[in-house]
Amino acid sequence: MSFLINNTIGADDAYTLGPLQAGPPCCVPEPLIRVENLSLHYGGKPALENVSLDIYKGCITTLIGPSGCGKTSFLSALNRLTDMIPDCHISGNINFANKDIRHPALDVQALRRDIGMIFQKPTPFPMSIRRNIELPLREHGVSKRTELNDIVQQVLQDVGLWDEVNGRLESPAQALSGGQQQRLCIARALALAPKVLLMDEPCSALDPISSGVVEDLIQRLREKYTVVIVTHNLAQAKRIANYAGFFWVKEQAGCLIEFGQCKQIFDSPTHELTAAYVNGIRG
């Protein structure tokens, strides 16, 4: 599928992020986010128990596992979106670039600027394509017209959307197709120059072709950005990720069963649950 899409859609020169890169392993592991003993409860109900793992800089880390095992909760904890959920309690340590992100005095808005998030359902705001990208930028203090224009063009080129929407930047973003909307959301996140992008099943609401386009885009993000992606598409995980974490539900709480290089997780998992899951026997 990926092969077919690469040949039909998105000639390389439509993107400015650089060429597609073939899968793992990519780099010398250098932890950017360190999670230690993370537990997460919703109103007394445990969702995650004792998760420890490192997110490596410039790599794509995928989180796999069945629904309800806390992958999304884990992701939301990394940029403190869990603050938005009432009754959500977190314990453990999360360090991002050697800073404790759970520190009460931490500037959460700045943290979320550094750690962006893409959701399963594309969430363009009900406004023009241009304003979708400019609104968060203005909130973060970018107000010069020329600067805004440059960033808008740059990020739209980055996600390969520029040629498709150039000339109709003022039209409503919600008139775009699902795949275009999702790429716009990625562009909107990139506009803030984040260091990390969290992606919560970014392709699962899209048709296979759009999904392929977005998947290619994610691969182009490698090295420039650190990507953590939750996916239920194991083939996709295998294709794009450098590292993989396998989550499972144990005693009604999600936990991390195994973490390692993507190739190792898929080809020679050490845990029998992982083996069963990646081979499609369970899950």
Next chain:
Amino acid sequence: MSKSDLARVLIWLAAALVSGVFVWLLADILVHGLSRLSWSFLVEAPRNAGRSGGIGSIIISTGLILLVTMVMAGPLSLATAVLLSEFSQHDSVFRCLVRPSLDVLAGVPSIVFGLFGNAFFCIYLGLGFSILSGGLTLACMVLPVLIRTAEEGLMAVPNDYRMAAAALGMSRSAALVHLLLPAATPAMVAGSMLGIGRAIGETAALIFTSGYVDRMPESLFDSGRSLSVHIYDLSMNVAGGDANAYSSALVLIILLLVINSITLRLAKQWLHKSVAV
């Protein structure tokens, strides 16, 4: 005749009855009221207790009362709705107090609001029978419906927007101003329509608060007679006032339609603008 035919006939009958009542009402008012309706009727002062002359001062009083009502109730209800839907927890004390109070307030008969307005605004605050007292009383009366509709409008905005805005590092107030309020505008406009409709048709609450005086008001502290009070007075207390009562009723209905269409158009334009910019 089969069962479904019978059902069809009944449904048609019910629909015809409902629209029939509306058409009859409108036709009655049009037939009786249209002949006297003229520019001079709209601008002249009432004479001979309203039997002759126009309703110029009445329209001004009505407009001023509505203005006071919306200026007071609008911001208050918006702020309350925002607090209820965006900035309070589900089980907060504030919510537990305000919600039931609003429900009770919504069910209170308007005559009770009139008595309260009279006791509180006219006597206790010393505003007397005045347009201000009347407007403030109506503001209390329309608060529940304004707050409810604004709150429901805000809650109907998908949570995805809030999460997406937060994930982009936008503050909650920025999300509110740029995303939630614009998205909730149609609902809030509909709510203020309902509120204005209720306020403009109100008689009982105004008799005790803004009073009967049909002179042209000179300030908000003057007593002023609203259109609905005028209609009530002409048809109940003034022999031979029926004809002008009909014309005033026609004006009231036209006014309501005009306010509705203008507000809807403004809301549409505003929404369009917020998308385009």
